[in-house]
Amino acid sequence: FSPGSRSILRDIGNAIADDQKDNAIELNATNFDSVFRDTPAKYAVLEFFAHWCPACRNYKPHYEKVARLFNGPDAVHPGLVLMARVDCAVKMNVKLCDKFSITHYPVLFWGPPRKFVGGSWGPKQDKSEIILMDDWRTSDLLLSWINKQIGSSYGLDDQKFGNDHLLPNMSDHEQISQALYDIEEATEEAFDIILSHKAIKSSETSTSFIRFLQLLVPHHPSKRCRKGSAEILLNFDELCPLGECSYGHDSAVENNTLRSFHICGKDLPRGYYMFCRGSKNETRGFSCGLWIMMHSLSVRIEDGESQFAFTAICDFINNFFMCDECRQHFHDMCLSVKTPFKKSRDIVLWLWSAHNKVNERLKKDEASLGTGDPKFPKMIWPPKQLCPSCYLSSTDWDHDEVYKFLKKYYGEKLVSSHKKNGDGGSKEEVVVAAAADEMAVPTNALVVPVGAALAIALASCAFGALACYWRTQQKNRKYYHNPHYLKRYNSNFMVMNTFSNNESEREKER
Numbered sequence: 293f294s295p296g297s298r299s300i301l302r303d304i305g306n307a308i309a310d311d312q313k314d315n316a317i318e319l320n321a322t323n324f325d326s327v328f329r330d331t332p333a334k335y336a337v338l339e340f341f342a343h344w345c346p347a348c349r350n351y352k353p354h355y356e357k358v359a360r361l362f363n364g365p366d367a368v369h370p371g372l373v374l375m376a377r378v379d380c381a382v383k384m385n386v387k388l389c390d391k392f393s394i395t396h397y398p399v400l401f402w403g404p405p406r407k408f409v410g411g412s413w414g415p416k417q418d419k420s421e422i423i424l425m426d427d428w429r430t431s432d433l434l435l436s437w438i439n440k441q442i443g444s445s446y447g448l449d450d451q452k453f454g455n456d457h458l459l460p461n462m463s464d465h466e467q468i469s470q471a472l473y474d475i476e477e478a479t480e481e482a483f484d485i486i487l488s489h490k491a492i493k494s495s496e497t498s499t500s501f502i503r504f505l506q507l508l509v510p511h512h513p514s515k516r517c518r519k520g521s522a523e524i525l526l527n528f529d530e531l532c533p534l535g536e537c538s539y540g541h542d543s544a545v546e547n548n549t550l551r552s553f554h555i556c557g558k559d560l561p562r563g564y565y566m567f568c569r570g571s572k573n574e575t576r577g578f579s580c581g582l583w584i585m586m587h588s589l590s591v592r593i594e595d596g597e598s599q600f601a602f603t604a605i606c607d608f609i610n611n612f613f614m615c616d617e618c619r620q621h622f623h624d625m626c627l628s629v630k631t632p633f634k635k636s637r638d639i640v641l642w643l644w645s646a647h648n649k650v651n652e653r654l655k656k657d658e659a660s661l662g663t664g665d666p667k668f669p670k671m672i673w674p675p676k677q678l679c680p681s682c683y684l685s686s687t688d689w690d691h692d693e694v695y696k697f698l699k700k701y702y703g704e705k706l707v708s709s710h711k712k713n714g715d716g717g718s719k720e721e722v723v724v725a726a727a728a729d730e731m732a733v734p735t736n737a738l739v740v741p742v743g744a745a746l747a748i749a750l751a752s753c754a755f756g757a758l759a760c761y762w763r764t765q766q767k768n769r770k771y772y773h774n775p776h777y778l779k780r781y782n783s784n785f786m787v788m789n790t791f792s793n794n795e796s797e798r799e800k801e802r
């Protein structure tokens with residue numbers, strides 16, 4: 293991770309929350325650039341004020357009322373708008389305030405955070421993406437100004453969803469639609485962890501990583517993660533010849549190393565889980581995101597891929613989820629499967645049931661140790677309130693109904709809502725995005741506008757060329773010609789070997 297990024301923003305947010313102080317982040321000449329560079333927020337509001345200015349003092353409660361919605365660990369709408377301020381009456385900030393032509397107080401600006409990095413503003417500056425705000429004199433006016441900019445309808449009385457009014461694990465369909473963001477975050481975090489542990493270090497781990505990417509490229513619910521995974525997959529032979537990856541230095545982003553790739557795109561906002569946000573900082577987050585990523589993958593695969601998806605997920609957790617107890621337990625559950633999966637229903641229900649086994653175990657542990665999140669107690673899921681038809685009786689499931697429910701919950705509601713940025717990037721990026729899309733299997737019927745249909749048709753042509761190139765690359769992979777390789781992932785007997793702990797057996801098989 294870049295050192296300044298989330299830690300600065302989180303530290304500031306947490307310190308403020310602990311002390312019951314402000315939610316808007318007070319910046320100075322030293323941290324100004326790094327905070328704007330590293331914030332996961334998409335937009336920023338920046339207030340220039342002077343602490344001696346009485347009007348500024350009176351405005352502060354208004355500004356804070358809006359900042360409460362967007363900043364800090366208790367934000368109601370986290371990760372969207374960074375609200376910051378700079379005190380121009382502090383000597384070290386004088387130059388900074390001059391760069392923004394501040395002549396009176398308070399003054400508010402709006403813009404994408406990155407534009408504030410090393411940024412400036414002048415009254416004659418027409419084309420700047422940094423906008424001088426007007427109509428912000430009360431909290432109502434300020435929020436409606438923001439709403440207009442981003443097309444939202446937030447209210448000052450909005451409450452943090454999920455935490456207070458209902459039992460959150462009974463989350464409704466509205467809430468799961470927010471989970472796409474968390475799945476993206478978890479995907480990127482998993483990739484970061486792999487990099488920081490240099491975890492792809494052998495042909496076995498390399499194969500496991502490739503197979504997981506092969507699952508993500510067509511089935512990840514986020515378009516930008518499909519695209520990022522496709523880019524890594526395309527370049528994998530160069531990045532990791534014979535399973536020896538070039539990682540680059542931990543601190544530097546070097547070209548042509550795994551570190552120079554972003555599995556969900558360079559601009560993914562980081563640092564805030566939403567659906568998976570715990571009521572305490574140390575709970576939920578990544579592991580919750582990982583679960584919902586796996587569930588969302590399972591409901592998107594086709595029948596013929598179910599055994600492949602099962603082994604890809606089992607191997608991925610076994611090799612790359614760096615929680616020993618977790619992976620060992622999950623590995624045991626993988627090993628206990630004796631019959632190969634034939635239908636996607638099999639893996640959807642297996643994963644659901646495996647997750648419930650973990651819930652059941654943790655429920656006891658957390659109760660006795662007091663380590664759980666009090667607002668998100670572990671439970672057998674889905675509870676009756678969320679899916680009444682899933683229950684035949686209080687202890688018996690109707691598996692057909694559970695399957696239907698999971699398909700809907702993790703399928704339809706979790707469709708990528710991210711539009712392609714601006715011009716869509718370089719030609720190569722567009723082709724890769726098209727390839728990722730081309731391979732994506734839609735799980736729900738969407739009405740495709742004519743323009744989009746044409747674009748898809750064009751992308752298909754590009755994809756043809758790309759697929760050709762890809763196939764040539766794949767052909768060079770020795771194990772694709774190796775009958776053992778194919779057999780290994782097509783028979784359950786071989787699955788058992790995949791999870792075998794016996795290194796010599798695995799070596800023989802290799």
Ligand SMILES: Cc1cc2nc3c(=O)[nH]c(=O)nc-3n(C[C@H](O)[C@H](O)[C@H](O)COP(=O)(O)OP(=O)(O)OC[C@H]3O[C@@H](n4cnc5c(N)ncnc54)[C@H](O)[C@@H]3O)c2cc1C
Binds near residue numbers: 568622647651669
């Ligand atoms: C593979 C794996 C193994 C793990 N093993 C362990 C372990 O051994 N010990 C340990 O302490 N922690 C383990 N964890 C972490 C633990 O399972 C939780 O992820 C963590 O405690 C956070 O819990 P949570 O409340 O966010 O809900 P999570 O259990 O993370 O669930 C996330 C969300 O998924 C939904 N959900 C819950 N159950 C199901 C289900 N059965 N099917 C579909 N959706 C469901 C709910 O909406 C829930 O909020 C593991 C995590 C993973 C990914």
